[in-house]
Amino acid sequence: MRNGISHAIDVVEAPASKIDSVDFDNLVFGNVFTDHMMECDYVDGQWQNPTIKPYGPIQLEPSAKVFHYGQAIFEGMKAFKDDEDQVWLFRPEANIDRFNKSSVRLAIPEFPKEMFLEGLETLLNLDRDWIKKGLGNSLYIRPFVIATEPGVSASPSKSYKFMIICSPAKAYYSGEVRVVFAEKFSRAANGGVGYAKAAGNYGAQFYPTNLAKEEGYQQIIWTDANTHEYLEEAGTMNIFFRVGDKLLTAPISDRILDGVTRKSVIALAEENNIPIEVRRVTVKEIVEAAKKGELKEIFGAGTAATINPIKGFGHMGEKYELPEQAESYAKFFKSKLMDIQYNRAEDKFDWRYLVEKK
Known part of the structure; x- marks a missing residue:
């Protein structure tokens, strides 16, 4: 919580961590995900019920507008751990600003910056052990929004789902490019x-x-x-x-x-x-x-x-x-x-x- 603002984020912790099953020395970029994810829905004209829960599948109608008209945007961010076990983000507000700029262009409601940061910090604290020390190690963070309203009429959705998922990472490209x-x-x-x-x-x-x-x-x-x-x-x-x-x-x-x-x-x-x-x-x-x-x-x-x-x-x-x-x-x-x-x-x-x- 920053600036005394709280958004009452519900937290449901995973019953057990899968971290011990992960080979952190041989990661393939974007293939392994941490124990938790953030989810928040836009319903009745507002973002509501922000929740952090165990990482897992989501359920959507086959007619959800994201599948038919492509209302979907995302961001890429990283968290880093220093030698003292402190966790750092790099210019997160720039990513959030661009996230909302992308949303506006695709007629998606902007997501509140304070809720974004508070949810992300809560998520990173829950999955802190997934962020490994050492140059080159990081936690890749993928916030995204998709249109969830059922219906195939060619118009902007009235409902959306905001999510953040995280993936431990090493180098993105390997070999010569x-x-x-x-x-x-x-x-x-x-x-x-x-x-x-x-x-x-x-x-x-x-x-x-x-x-x-x-x-x-x-x-x-x-x-x-x-x-x-x-x-x-x-x-x-x-x-x-x-x-x-x-x-x-x-x-x-x-x-x-x-x-x-x-x-x-x-x-x-x-x-x-x-x-x-x-x-x-x-x-x-x-x-x-x-x-x-x-x-x-x-x-x-x-x-x-x-x-x-x-x-x-x-x-x-x-x-x-x-x-x-x-x-x-x-x-x-x-x-x-x-x-x-x-x-x-x-x-x-x-x-x-x-x-x-x-």
Whole structure:
């Protein structure tokens, strides 16, 4: 409870924990879930009856509108445990703000920030043992909302279900990552929902990403839908390019997700006097920089991956490999971010959020 506000969250504890059955050294991202989850329903025009209960199935009508009209949004967050067993969130209010921004775009009622934080803190305290110490270990947090009203009329739902589930995590990507620049398919268009974390954004990416994987790539860097001349973001990450010693990244728009990690990298670059330009980045300039040997790095930034170096890219049938960097920006930013997230360094930006033990 913060600021003296309480939302009377009902807690039903699991009769026994399944934690001893989990191999924390060999986790597959997003496949194992903690003992509890949060659930809250929007009924009669308000969010009500927030509950934390044992993780398990939910029951929905086959006609629930989420299945027919795609009213579903989500967020990605992480909790970290420091060497003193304190639990920290990283910029949670930015995630909550984006969650509600996504909700508005999909005609879903916004979720109260105070209830969100209080429910999340209660949930994390119940499942505190699932958050393991050590760099690289974290608890991935997935808040989401789905439309639950029965009926197949094409209109916004009148009822919704908000939930938070949690999954212990290590690295999101393993092995080397190579990407292809999109030439035909598009992730988002002007006036669309690209800036929202709408479930459908990701479902629509799977087919072209499968085609890319058949060619030996792990991800796509999406280009603008109108001309395919400008590089925008990757499937689950915002994208950065290092040309010489200068860092480039696309500006946010109604096509590009306002990534929390992205914003943090930009702030860290500015604080450490690394030249950075937030502007439209063309396919042509990146291909030419690669040919001239001026393209030093490409890396993705996102909650799940944190910072993910990209080893090479493909475009128009040509493949380009990137050189190893002794002074890698990707390694620098990842180290800086993780030092803050795990309470190993001063937090000049006030990004850490302590989950008080109850």
